[in-house]
Amino acid sequence: MSSGMRALVAFVVLLLGTCAVVPSARAGQQGWQVVSGARLTTLARAVIARLPRRRDQAYLPVASVADQRVPAGRIGVDVASALVSPSYVNVPIRLTLDGRLLRTIFVGYRVQRYVRMAVAAHDLAPGTVLAAADLTMHLVPFVGQQPNGTRVLIGRKIFEPVTKGQPIAIWQTHVNQIVQAGTTVVLLVRGYGVALVADVVARTSGGLGDEVSLYNPSTNKMLSGVVTGPGRAELDLRGGSSTW
Numbered sequence: 689m690s691s692g693m694r695a696l697v698a699f700v701v702l703l704l705g706t707c708a709v710v711p712s713a714r715a716g717q718q719g720w721q722v723v724s725g726a727r728l729t730t731l732a733r734a735v736i737a738r739l740p741r742r743r744d745q746a747y748l749p750v751a752s753v754a755d756q757r758v759p760a761g762r763i764g765v766d767v768a769s770a771l772v773s774p775s776y777v778n779v780p781i782r783l784t785l786d787g788r789l790l791r792t793i794f795v796g797y798r799v800q801r802y803v804r805m806a807v808a809a810h811d812l813a814p815g816t817v818l819a820a821a822d823l824t825m826h827l828v829p830f831v832g833q834q835p836n837g838t839r840v841l842i843g844r845k846i847f848e849p850v851t852k853g854q855p856i857a858i859w860q861t862h863v864n865q866i867v868q869a870g871t872t873v874v875l876l877v878r879g880y881g882v883a884l885v886a887d888v889v890a891r892t893s894g895g896l897g898d899e900v901s902l903y904n905p906s907t908n909k910m911l912s913g914v915v916t917g918p919g920r921a922e923l924d925l926r927g928g929s930s931t932w
Contacts, residue, residue, distance in 0.1 A: 720758065721759075721760055721761075722755050722756065722758070725754050728795060731781060735769075744802045744827070745799060747799060747800070748800050749795075750776075750797060750798055753793065756791070756793065758783060763783060764787070766782040768781070773799075775798065777796070778797075802827045803828065803835045804826065804827055805826065805835040806823050806824070806835075806836055806838045807853050808823070808852050808853065809823055810852050812849065815847070816846050817864045818856075819842060824838070833857055844861040845862055863898065866919070867898075867915045868890060869892050872919070874919060874921075875920075876916070876920070878926070880925070886904065888903060888905070888913075890902055890921075896915055896916070896917070897914065898915050899914055899915075900921060902921060902923075
């Protein structure tokens with residue numbers, strides 16, 4: 689056999705070998721099909737939309753649903769009733785192949801509860817003494833902490849930056865001590881139609897509304913008063929002893 693003939697035979701063998709591989713690869717690809725994860729999500733979302741829920745609740749997806757690679761054949765999709773618990777909801781979706789169960793996919797949702805709580809009305813810098821204009825009430829996700837209103841925060845100082853809309857808990861603040869121990873305090877004494885003003889010395893520190901210990905150097909007596917402002921306190925004698 690001449691060299692030219694041998695080259696031709698080798699080319700034909702190579703060509704036949706290549707053609708034999710390609711159909712095999714295509715056959716492997718044609719043996720599978722894909723059920724879209726987006727389709728399964730849409731089916732589950734329709735079930736979730738029909739579930740009863742309170743106004744302070746929402747159902748949030750736990751994770752995205754992956755595309756499902758399944759063998760070739762007649763695929764059926766059957767959505768079962770949702771499995772509901774206080775914290776989670778699972779929507780079972782059964783995939784069948786030629787009438788037989790192939791697999792069940794559970795599309796999960798977390799039950800999110802919301803509560804009304806004090807949040808920042810605008811961005812707040814560390815050290816801000818909270819005023820009514822700094823706070824507003826808003827529905828926020830419940831994360832286990834006790835919600836609080838705006839009233840308990842007014843007059844307290846924040847020690848970290850807070851962005852607009854961020855909830856503010858009591859533990860994120862501390863008392864703004866507008867009366868300091870050892871300083872002179874103007875004390876307003878009320879009692880039986882009489883109001884007197886005297887200079888006293890604070891023995892303890894406190895913030896707005898706190899009760900602090902005070903010393904009256906004129907009478908050499910210890911007493912207590914409620915902080916009403918910076919360097920100011922008030923004592924109401926009508927509820928106790930008239931000696932001050």
